Amino acid sequence: ALVGGEATPGKCTVSSDEGRAEIASFLGVDVGAEEKRVARLACAGGANVARNHARYYGLNSCRAAATVAGGGKGCFWGCLGLDDCYEACDFDAIHMTAQRLPVVDEAKCTACGDCVDACPKDLFSLQPESRRLWVACKSLEAGDELLDDCEVACTACGRCAMDAPGLIEMRNNLPVIDYNQKHDTREPIQRCPTGSIVWIDPDAGAIRGPAAPKILRKGALRDAAT
Numbered sequence: 001a002l003v004g005g006e007a008t009p010g011k012c013t014v015s016s017d018e019g020r021a022e023i024a025s026f027l028g029v030d031v032g033a034e035e036k037r038v039a040r041l042a043c044a045g046g047a048n049v050a051r052n053h054a055r056y057y058g059l060n061s062c063r064a065a066a067t068v069a070g071g072g073k074g075c076f077w078g079c080l081g082l083d084d085c086y087e088a089c090d091f092d093a094i095h096m097t098a099q100r101l102p103v104v105d106e107a108k109c110t111a112c113g114d115c116v117d118a119c120p121k122d123l124f125s126l127q128p129e130s131r132r133l134w135v136a137c138k139s140l141e142a143g144d145e146l147l148d149d150c151e152v153a154c155t156a157c158g159r160c161a162m163d164a165p166g167l168i169e170m171r172n173n174l175p176v177i178d179y180n181q182k183h184d185t186r187e188p189i190q191r192c193p194t195g196s197i198v199w200i201d202p203d204a205g206a207i208r209g210p211a212a213p214k215i216l217r218k219g220a221l222r223d224a225a226t
Contacts, residue, residue: 036129037111039093039104043079043123044136044196044206046099047220049151050078055223066120074149074224077138079123088118098218106202129202133183135175136206137196142173147194149224151215154196160188 054072056065062084065071071080081100093108094115102115106129116124123138135154139146142156156173167181168188175197177183186199186209195212 037126038106038109038129039111039113039115039124040127040131040134040200041079041102041104041123042125042134042136042138043077043121044101044152044198045073045075045078045150046097046101047081048099048217049215049221050075051149051221052223053149056080063118063120075139075146075153077121077123077140078150079119079121084118084120085115085124088114090114099220103205128179131177131179131183132200133177133185133188134198134200134206135177135196136198137174140172140174151213151221152194152196155194157193159191159193160197163191164188 051074052072053074054069056068056072058064058068060082062071062080062082065080065082070076073080079101081096081102083096085102086094086096091108091110091112093105093110094102095105096102104115111126113126116122116126118124121138127134137152137154139150139153144155146153146155154174156170158170158175160175161168161170164185164187166178167183167185168175168177170176175188186207189195189197189199189207189209191211192209193211195208198206198208201207
């Protein structure tokens with residue numbers, strides 16, 4: 001594809017800038033400008049904020065757990081935290097927090113897509129690095145009762161869409177950001193009552209708005225009564 005001019009070296013995600021330049025020089029072609037892409041996770045439900053309805057005992061694998069009644073988490077769409085994405089990443093770009101939630105190191109991420117393929121809940125996607133406004137939830141349910149299972153779930157209140165008309169609209173109880181619009185704004189996170197829509201800072205990580213409650217709990221939430 002490179003030799004035939006069907007693609008440019010700039011599209012190679014695993015090479016460094018210097019490596020892409022060397023390839024382009026060797027082939028006598030233009031490098032091609034491509035915005036860096038990174039993996040983003042549509043979930044913030046770590047063990048300290050998200051409750052289990054059942055305990056899974058078996059192979060330490062998200063995919064294996066997901067085949068058993070969805071994995072036992074109260075939120076059917078939530079991250080199971082059993083390391084499949086971490087194990088799949090060959091670039092040391094994912095680490096697991098103490099709350100069993102994967103965090104992506106943007107500097108190391110090559111957008112190879114292995115974490116996307118590994119996640120049985122389809123929580124990862126590859127996004128241009130400039131997309132800092134992000135919905136960190138994938139639940140399709142609505143209502144404050146969701147907070148019994150996950151304290152940072154999107155409840156479909158619609159405040160973000162009201163505060164950013166044209167940029168955000170609600171679909172299937174989730175905010176959908178139109179990245180074709182100007183999205184370099186933190187306005188939509190300001191009134192989010194759960195912090196499910198965030199601003200991803202390259203250094204500080206996910207920043208929640210002032211209306212979101214402060215999460216001080218370090219340990220795991222107690223399992224739901226059965």
